[in-house]
Amino acid sequence: MIFFDELEQSARERNIPVMQKEGILFLIEQIKKHKGQSLLEIGSAIGYSSMMMVSNVEGLKVETIERNDACYKEACEHIKAHHLEDRITIYHDDALLFDDQTLKNAPYDIIFIDAAKAQYRKFFEKYVPYLKDDGVVIVDNLDFHGMIHHVDEIENRNTRALVRKIGRFRNWIRHNRDYAVEYFDVGDGVCLITKKKHQLRMALHLTHKDYIHDFKQMGVEMFIVAGDFSAYSPVKYTLDEIAEINERVNETYVMVNGLYDEHELSRLFKYIDELAKLSIRGILFQDFAVLHYVKKKRYEFDMMYAPMTLNTNHRTLNVLGDQGVSSAWVSKEIPLEEQISIKKNTHMPIMIQGHGVQYMMSSKRHLISTYEQAIDRSFNKDNVILHARESDYASHIYEDERGTTIYSVNKLYTLDLFDQLDVFDYLYIETNYMDVSEAIEVTHMYSDCLKTYYDQGLEVYVHHVKEYMPLLKNVSSPLDRGFLHDSTLYRLEDVKRRDRNGSM
Numbered sequence: 001m002i003f004f005d006e007l008e009q010s011a012r013e014r015n016i017p018v019m020q021k022e023g024i025l026f027l028i029e030q031i032k033k034h035k036g037q038s039l040l041e042i043g044s045a046i047g048y049s050s051m052m053m054v055s056n057v058e059g060l061k062v063e064t065i066e067r068n069d070a071c072y073k074e075a076c077e078h079i080k081a082h083h084l085e086d087r088i089t090i091y092h093d094d095a096l097l098f099d100d101q102t103l104k105n106a107p108y109d110i111i112f113i114d115a116a117k118a119q120y121r122k123f124f125e126k127y128v129p130y131l132k133d134d135g136v137v138i139v140d141n142l143d144f145h146g147m148i149h150h151v152d153e154i155e156n157r158n159t160r161a162l163v164r165k166i167g168r169f170r171n172w173i174r175h176n177r178d179y180a181v182e183y184f185d186v187g188d189g190v191c192l193i194t195k196k197k198h199q200l201r202m203a204l205h206l207t208h209k210d211y212i213h214d215f216k217q218m219g220v221e222m223f224i225v226a227g228d229f230s231a232y233s234p235v236k237y238t239l240d241e242i243a244e245i246n247e248r249v250n251e252t253y254v255m256v257n258g259l260y261d262e263h264e265l266s267r268l269f270k271y272i273d274e275l276a277k278l279s280i281r282g283i284l285f286q287d288f289a290v291l292h293y294v295k296k297k298r299y300e301f302d303m304m305y306a307p308m309t310l311n312t313n314h315r316t317l318n319v320l321g322d323q324g325v326s327s328a329w330v331s332k333e334i335p336l337e338e339q340i341s342i343k344k345n346t347h348m349p350i351m352i353q354g355h356g357v358q359y360m361m362s363s364k365r366h367l368i369s370t371y372e373q374a375i376d377r378s379f380n381k382d383n384v385i386l387h388a389r390e391s392d393y394a395s396h397i398y399e400d401e402r403g404t405t406i407y408s409v410n411k412l413y414t415l416d417l418f419d420q421l422d423v424f425d426y427l428y429i430e431t432n433y434m435d436v437s438e439a440i441e442v443t444h445m446y447s448d449c450l451k452t453y454y455d456q457g458l459e460v461y462v463h464h465v466k467e468y469m470p471l472l473k474n475v476s477s478p479l480d481r482g483f484l485h486d487s488t489l490y491r492l493e494d495v496k497r498r499d500r501n502g503s504m
Contacts, residue, residue: 001025001056002052002055002056003052004048004051004052004055007046007047007048007051007078008021008048011045011046011048016045016046016071017045018045018046018048018049019048019049019114019140019187020187020188022186022187023140023186023187023188023190024048024049024052024187026184026186026187026190027049027053027112027138027140027190028052028053028056028057030110030136030138030192031053031057031060031109031110032057034109034110034135034136035109036057036060036109036110037059037060037061037109038060038061038105038106038107038108038109038110039053039060039061039062039063039108039109039110039111039112040062040063040064040065040103040105040106040108040110040111040112040127040130041062041063041064041065041111041112041114042064042065042095042111042112042113042114042115042123042127043064043065043066043095043113043114043115043116044064044065044066044071044072044075044090045066045068045071045075045114046071046074046075046078047064047074047075047076047078047079047088047090048078049112049114050062050064050075050079050088050090051078051079051082051084051088054084054087054088055082055084060087061087061088061089061105062087062088062089063088063089063090063091063103063104063105064088064089064090064091065090065091065093065095065098065115066090066091066092067092067093067094067095067115069092072090072092075090076090089104095115095119095123095126095127096119096122096123096126096322100126100127100130103130106130107130107131107132107135108130108131108132108135109132109135109136110135110136110137110138111127111128111130111131111135111136111137111138112137112138112139112140113127113137113138113139113140114139114140114141117141117144117162117165117166118162118165118166120139120165120166120169121168121169121172121173124137124139124169124173124193125321125326125348126321126322126347129347131195133195133198134194134195135194135195136192136193136194137192137193137194138190138191138192138193139190139191139193140187140188140189140190141166141188141189142166142169142170142183142188142189142190142191143185143188143189144162144163144166144188144189147159147163148163148166148167148170148189151163151164151167168300170191172300173191173193178195178196178349179193179194179195179196180193180194180195180196181193198422199450199454200418200421200422200424200425200426200427200450201221201222201425201426201427202218202219202220202221202222202426202427202429202443202446202447202450203220203221203222203223203224203253203351203426203427203428203429204220204222204223204224204428204429204431204443205224205225205226205233205356205428205429205430205431205432206223206224206225206245206431207233207235207431207432207434207439208431208436208439209225209237209241209244209245210436211436211439211440212245212248212249213248214440215440215443216248216249218440218443218444218447219447219450219451220429220443220447221250221251222251222253222281222426223245223249223251223252223253224253224254224255224284224428225237225242225245225252225253225254225255226254226255227239227242227254227255227256227271228271229255229256229258229260229264229268229271230254230255230256230257230258230402231255231257231258231259231362231402231403231405232255232257232308232359232362232405233255233432234398234400234432235432236400239271239274239275239278242254242275242278242280243278246278246279246280250281251281251282252278252280252281252282253280253281253282253283253284253302253304254275254280254282254283254284255283255284255306256268256271256272256275256283256284256285256290257284257285257286257287257306257307258286258287258402259286259287259364260287260289260290265289268289268290268293269293272290272293272294272297272299273297275301276297276299276301280301281301281302282301282302282303282304282326282327283301283302283303283304284304284306284329285303285304285305285306286305286306286307286308286310290303291303291305291323291324291325294324295324302326302327303324303325303326303327304325304326304327304328304329304351305317305320305325305327305328305329306328306329306351307329307331308331308332308359308362309331309332309333309359310331311328311329311330311331311342312330312331312333312334312338312342313342314341314342314344314345314346317342317346317348318345318346318347321346321347321348325348326348326349327348327349327350327351327425328346328348328349328350328351329350329351329352329353329428330342330343330350330351330352332353332358332359332482332483333483334483335483335484335485336417336420336484336485339352339424340420340423340424343423343424344423349425349426350424350425350426351424351425351426351427351428352421352424352426352427352428353412353428353430353482354412354413354414354415354421354427354428354429354446355411355412355413355414355415355429355430355442355446355476356411356412356428356429356430356431356432356434356442357396357407357408357409357410357411357412357430357432357433358407358408358410358411358412358430358482358483359405359406359407360395360406360407360408361405361406362403362404362405362406363403363404364402364403365403365404366399366403366404367397367399367403367404368384368397368398368399368404369399384396384397384398385397385409386406394409395407395408395409396408396409396432396433407432407433408482409433409478410478410479410480410482411476411477411478411479411480412430412479412480412481412482412484413472413476413479413480413481414427414484415445415446415449415465415468415469415472416462416465416469417484418449418450418453418461419453419458419461422453427446427450429442429443429446434476437475438475438476441471441475441476442472442475442476445468445471445472448464448468449461449464449465449468452464
C-alpha cells in the first residue's frame with residue numbers, strides 16, 4: 001500500500017479536509033471490489049484522495065473537480081510532482097456549474113462525492129446519469145463527526161442547518177426507489193449507492209380516491225392529484241383530502257400546473273406552503289413562479305416540469321435541470337421516436353402518457369359560459385361533448401375557475417408498446433372521464449402486462465397483450481395512437497364538410 005503521510009499530515013495541520021485514514025482505505029477496497037477503472041471525484045481538495053486511489057488501484061483513472069483556487073493550484077502541484085498527470089485529470093470549477101460535456105471517461109465505474117455537504121443531493125442528481133448501470137456512488141462525511149445523530153444538541157445555527165441538510169440527503173436517498181443504499185460506520189460515515197434494475201413504473205391521475213388500495217395493489221407508485229391551483233382536471237381535492245391521500249400512499253404529486261396571474265401569486269405561495277407541511281413527494285408545474293418560490297423556500301419537492309406541449313427537445317430539459325427541475329413530462333404532440341430520443345439524452349426521470357384521453361387545448365376564457373349566454377341555455381360544465389358539425393369527431397370540453405379545457409374523446413393506448421416505452425421512467429394513466437370500473441380495469445391490464453414484460457420476457461408479454469387487447473377495446477374505447485406516430489389523419493369527407501359549412 002502506498003501512502004502520502006506527509007501530505008495528509010500537512011492538510012490536517014492546515015485544517016484542509018481530507019478523508020480519514022480508515023475512510024480512504026475503505027474507499028480503495030471498494031474500488032477494487034467493484035473492479036473500478038474509471039472514477040469521477042467531486043471535491044479534489046489538495047489531491048490527496050485521488051493520488052491515494054490511483055497509486056493503489058492498478059489501471060484506475062480519475063477525473064476530479066475542485067472549486068477552491070488555492071486547493072486546485074496545490075493539487076496540480078502534488079499531482080505533477082508525483083508524475084500522475086496521465087492518471088488524474090483535475091478541473092477547476094464549481095461542480096454544480098461545471099460543463100459536464102467536458103468529462104472524458106464517462107460513464108464511470110465509481111462516482112465519489114466528498115465536497116460541499118449541503119449540496120450532496122444536487123451533486124448526486126447532476127452526475128449520477130454518468131454512472132454505469134452496474135456502477136457505484138460513494139458518499140463521504142454522512143455522520144459529520146457524529147452530529148447527525150444529535151442535531152438538536154448543536155448550538156451553532158449554521159452547523160445545525162448543515163447537519164440537517166446532510167440528514168435530508170440521507171433520508172431522501174434511503175427512500176429513493178431507484179437506488180439501493182448501504183451505510184458503513186467507517187471514517188466519518190460512508191454510504192454506497194447502486195442503481196436498481198430499471199423498470200417502467202406506473203403513475204396514475206387519481207380521480208377516484210376511495211379506491212387507492214386497489215390501485216396500490218396493482219402496482220401504481222405515483223399518485224397524481226389535482227387541487228385548488230390545478231389545471232386540466234375536472235376532479236379536484238381539498239388540502240384535507242390531499243393530506244388523507246398522502247397518508248395512504250408513498251408518492252403523492254400535486255398538480256400546481258396552471259399559468260398564474262399576478263394577483264394570484266400570494267394565494268398560490270400560501271398554498272405551496274401548505275403542501276410543504278403535508279410532505280408530499282412532488283409538484284407538477286409549468287409556471288416558473290412555482291419553481292422560483294419552491295427554490296426560495298428551499299422546499300424538498302420533486303419538481304416535475306409538466307407543460308402539455310412545450311417539452312419537445314432534450315437540450316431545454318437539460319438546461320432546466322440546472323435550474324432546479326428534477327423530472328419532466330414530454331410533450332404529447334410529438335412522435336414516439338422523438339420522445340424516446342429526448343429521454344435518452346436527458347439527465348432526469350421522464351414520464352410519458354400511456355393511456356387515456358388526450359389534452360387538446362385550453363383557454364383562460366370561460367367559453368362555455370359565453371356560449372350559454374349567447375344561446376340562452378345552460379350546460380353541466382363538468383362534462384360537455386363538443387361535436388364538429390356534420391362529423392363524428394367529438395371532444396370533451398369542461399370549464400372551471402381557471403378557464404376552459406378540451407380533451408379528446410378518443411383514448412391513447414400503449415398496452416402493446418412496452419418494448420419501446422421501457423426507456424422511460426413513468427407510464428401515466430389518465431383517468432379523466434373514466435368511471436371507477438374502467439379506471440380499475442385499465443390499470444389492472446397495464447399493471448399485469450408490465451409485470452409479464454419484466455418477469456417473463458418479451459415473447460410471453462406479446463402473447464399476453466393479444467389476449468388483453470379485445471378486453472381493452474371493450475372497456476375503454478374509442479382507442480387510438482394519438483400523436484405517437486408522425487402523422488395525423490383527417491378523413492377527406494369530414495374536411496370537405498367543414499370547408500363547405502365554414503365552421504365546426
